[in-house]
Amino acid sequence: MLAVGAIGPPQPVRGIEKVNVVTTTSIGEKGAQRALLAADAATLGPGRRRSKRWRRYAGWLFALPALLFYGIFELHPIISAVNYSFYKWDGISAVKKWVGLSNYVAALTQPQQLSSLVHAFVFIIFFTVLPVTFGLIVASVMRTVKPGPYGTVTRTLVFLPQILPGAAAGVAWNWMYSKDGFVNTVLHWVGLGSLARGWVGSFTFALPAVGFVGTWLSTGLCSVLLMAGIGSINPSLYEAAKVDGAGIWHQFRQVTLPGLRQQIGVCVTITVIAALSSFDVVYLMTQGGPGYSTVVPGVEVYNLAFNDYQIGSACALAVVLAVIVIAVVAPLQRFFRGTDNG
């Protein structure tokens, strides 16, 4: 039904085809002999075995560049962040003062930092729950529409926000929400002009307004992923359900939802990570304001470090955020992966 291609890695399939070509053309008939030799080699004396072992160690030369890049620019910074988080330090002076866990206490009690963490969870509604719901609706409808240009164009457009930088989405939506922007214009059109306001400047509406940009950004990915998934559900399952007299809702509950378990899991995992670690959109649209009504951990970490010069506090909050991400994502993975270990 979809031109997207089957879900999952298609490369191996292609790989296997090509491999066969290689073995039959360039290696030729000797291939079989060599395979036999390989089997022999495995049972040969210690000399061979030693060379094989040496080969395994020498293989680290191939992995060394990756280890260096990763060690220096990811692992080391992570360890440093944990280390900084136990100190009070302004980032400039030579002295760091050991303060134990007090930065962590601040991260969980100081109102601005705590509300950033709360907002991160609120964002899950906007980044995850709404897009997955929309995605399920779009995919279910798309399934019943004949493939053709209409479907292709819809898919292309729906996917578009996914490739834009979050910062660009921020600018676009700031304009949508502004006094003369699209949202207010539409409200005037439909006679609800009294509701019009500067959305991102409002203490009450700024958080949902900014969160909804996340909905806009994630809906495309969820839709396309779920469309691809729904395309690989065996159509006879739907036929069987229809024969049993299942209506649209029951078909959805009994066939679509179970069939999309893994894809929904993927959508949820990716968007939850995006929600918890959001930065671009919020920083560009409100920088956390008004007040701290839209502050999220990413913005708060940035502000603490580069505006307030509280490196320790910033790192403690970042560590708390990282722990939260892992604590939320790991069970999600387990839940949605279910029995199949893919």
Next chain:
Amino acid sequence: MGRQFRTKGPRYALLGGIALYSVIPVLSMFSAALMPQNVIPEGLNFPLHPQWHNFVAAWSLANMTTLLKSSVLLVLGVVPIAVLVSTLAAYAIVVLDIPLGRLFYFVLLLTLALPFEIVVIPLYFQDQSMGLLNSRWGLILPLIGLNMPFAVFWMRSYFVNMPPELHEAGSVDGASSLQMFRRIHLPLAQPAIASLALLMFLSTWNQFLLPLVLMANPNEWTLAGALQTFQNKYGTNEVLLCAGAVELMAPTILVYLVLQRHFVKALIQGAVKG
């Protein structure tokens, strides 16, 4: 059949609606960008006399030529090195079965989901002490490192699915690991590498937080990062701001429309693997 016909209208309307919802913010900006500069633009209202020269004005104000150059240099610095280094590592872990390779991979996986927030502050001080702060390399090298978990994960899942006989055949032949990598594995891995490169291009091109922290000079920021400066400077001039933002988005949108199929495929694979 009759029932199907009746329900067809609403279904198409729903799909059309969601497509519209996806593009309206971009269209709304585009229409605002074409308004005369002394006018306060309105929601979505294509002007009768589109002021195309706004784009020329915004181009020079946003320093687009320099920005494009910096963004391209950044992508060229990050993507080829990261792809090569991660492919070599995945090859070593899977095919050469290096000792402790599994442990290395496990550590990479553990950090796969970690947000950049946790590394960005230490990276600032690290760049500072290495004398890399505000230099191109001070941004390129960390981005290569931060790409490693996903890239190795991606290439590993490719190598894992390759038939193992392929390697054994060559090793009896006396071919060195490097020769086998170059002659057999690298050519075969090309489709996987192409998708990985596309994904990395996108994430590097759209990178916001790292350039914001590690670069003092806005001209060396990514296009995404430059939006921030541009908004701060011209935020009151809605027309110019929209024109500039449209220009900053245009390269990605154009690349997307041309390579649409590949983008969707790569992102879906990336999602499923991640």
